[in-house]
Each structure stands twice: as C-alpha cells, then as structure tokens.
Amino acid sequence: MIDAGLPVSLHSDDPAMHGADPGEVYIGAVTALGLDVDGAIDLCLAAVDAASLDGTDRRDLRRSFQQQIADLHAQL
Numbered sequence: 235m236i237d238a239g240l241p242v243s244l245h246s247d248d249p250a251m252h253g254a255d256p257g258e259v260y261i262g263a264v265t266a267l268g269l270d271v272d273g274a275i276d277l278c279l280a281a282v283d284a285a286s287l288d289g290t291d292r293r294d295l296r297r298s299f300q301q302q303i304a305d306l307h308a309q310l
Contacts, residue, residue: 236267236276243281271310275303 235242246252246259254262264274282296 236269236273241280241283242277243284244277245281271307278303 244256244259244263246254246256260274260277263269263277267273269277278299279296282292282299285292285295287295
C-alpha cells in the first residue's frame, strides 16, 4: 500500500493485549518494511491526517507534529 502511494497509519488499540505499545509498533513496522526516517515520518503524519478531528484541530496537530519532527530531525 505504501508503494502504491496510499496513506498508511499505524495503531495499537490495546497494548496489553497485543504486547506492543505504539512506539514498539512503529519500530517493528519501520524495521519490517525497511523504511527510512522520511518513511517513518510519513506514517506519523498519515495518522494525524486520519484523526477524527475538525479541520482546525487537525491542522494544529499536524503543525505541532511537524515542528517536533523538525526539532528531532535537526538533532540527527
């Protein structure tokens, strides 16, 4: 789906039941799919874009994520 250009997001609805918290889900997916940093960022932003929020809240959340990503990216 990623190769086809579809927006893909990851979720962990019940970490206790599935044995993985959201961070572990992302690490596993990035490793299994061979994604680079930009691929991981795409997964994160796709989840924001799919969030059940109104347009203003979604835009604000996306900007917050993008700022945090830029701050982290500057440290690499």
